[in-house]
Amino acid sequence: MSKESMEKIIEEVRNIPPLPAVVVKVIALTRDSNTSANDLNRVISLDPALTANLLKLCNSAYYGLPRVVSSITQAVMYLGFHTVRNLVLTSTMSDFLARDVSGYGYAKGGLWQHSVAVAVGAEQLCKRLRPGLQDVAFTAGLIHDIGKVVLSRFVADAWDDIRGYMEKNNVPFMEAERQILGFDHALLGAKIADTWNFPQELVNSIGYHHKPEDAKGRPLLSVIVHLADVAALQMGYGLGYDGLMYPLSEYAVRTANMSQKDMEELYATLEESMKNATSFLEISAN
Numbered sequence: 001m002s003k004e005s006m007e008k009i010i011e012e013v014r015n016i017p018p019l020p021a022v023v024v025k026v027i028a029l030t031r032d033s034n035t036s037a038n039d040l041n042r043v044i045s046l047d048p049a050l051t052a053n054l055l056k057l058c059n060s061a062y063y064g065l066p067r068v069v070s071s072i073t074q075a076v077m078y079l080g081f082h083t084v085r086n087l088v089l090t091s092t093m094s095d096f097l098a099r100d101v102s103g104y105g106y107a108k109g110g111l112w113q114h115s116v117a118v119a120v121g122a123e124q125l126c127k128r129l130r131p132g133l134q135d136v137a138f139t140a141g142l143i144h145d146i147g148k149v150v151l152s153r154f155v156a157d158a159w160d161d162i163r164g165y166m167e168k169n170n171v172p173f174m175e176a177e178r179q180i181l182g183f184d185h186a187l188l189g190a191k192i193a194d195t196w197n198f199p200q201e202l203v204n205s206i207g208y209h210h211k212p213e214d215a216k217g218r219p220l221l222s223v224i225v226h227l228a229d230v231a232a233l234q235m236g237y238g239l240g241y242d243g244l245m246y247p248l249s250e251y252a253v254r255t256a257n258m259s260q261k262d263m264e265e266l267y268a269t270l271e272e273s274m275k276n277a278t279s280f281l282e283i284s285a286n
């Protein structure tokens with residue numbers, strides 16, 4: 001890839017729009033222990049489309065609440081601050097992740113479906129492995145492939161070279177992506193998450209989701225995202241080109257202590273959870 005194209009890619013990351021102000025406010029509020037449900041309500045209700053999406057997600061079968069939630073205050077009461085924050089992010093991210101990413105071999109909405117599946121899979125896996133990480137794991141899963149939104153058209157332009165490199169060297173897609181473009185979508189996604197001031201742990205989990213053994217610091221989050229990614233691909237949720245020859249990290253399997261039976265249970269849990277998560281897929285069409 002020419003130097004000119006690499007500079008164009010960097011320029012695109014620089015031009016990525018900031019997180020909407022309402023999301024930044026919601027993140028700040030949920031970090032503050034003095035925040036009340038009413039405070040969140042006041043900020044979120046200023047955005048009617050966001051509020052509508054949020055209530056739709058709260059009332060989805062995924063959460064299985066015993067009654068219909070009709071206000072943000074109630075949503076906080078039933079699901080907690082962190083889940084409501086995750087749903088605000090989900091609603092916002094659906095705008096990005098439902099864009100055209102056909103360069104990666106996705107049909108319309110394919111990357112959004114994949115992202116939701118990895119978020120749900122990561123959250124479910126955490127229930128068993130590390131319940132404290134559940135909230136951040138959902139977010140990490142949701143945005144793990146966000147680099148694809150920027151790289152898609154560059155991949156499309158260089159597709160013959162990428163495929164040629166894969167075939168000649170018998171390497172996974174991402175290796176060829178890095179060699180031909182000078183970047184891979186994981187590294188680029190981490191840069192985007194960094195631009196949005198997400199915590200370092202989350203940034204790393206995106207950067208290393210294909211190879212968690214290379215993650216610095218606490219790699220457990222990368223391990224979780226990786227396993228959820230594998231599970232989503234295995235179950236056919238958003239199989240793009242990077243699913244080609246996607247190697248399962250032995251390190252991740254060992255770190256999470258996953259037997260073959262545990263992996264199969266993860267696949268089954270994911271399939272069951274996705275049946276209840278149709279509302280998540282629907283909001284991107286709004």
Ligand SMILES: [Fe+2]
Nearest residue numbers: 144145209242
């Ligand atoms: Fe990926």
Ligand SMILES: [Fe+2]
Nearest residue numbers: 114144145229
């Ligand atoms: Fe993925």
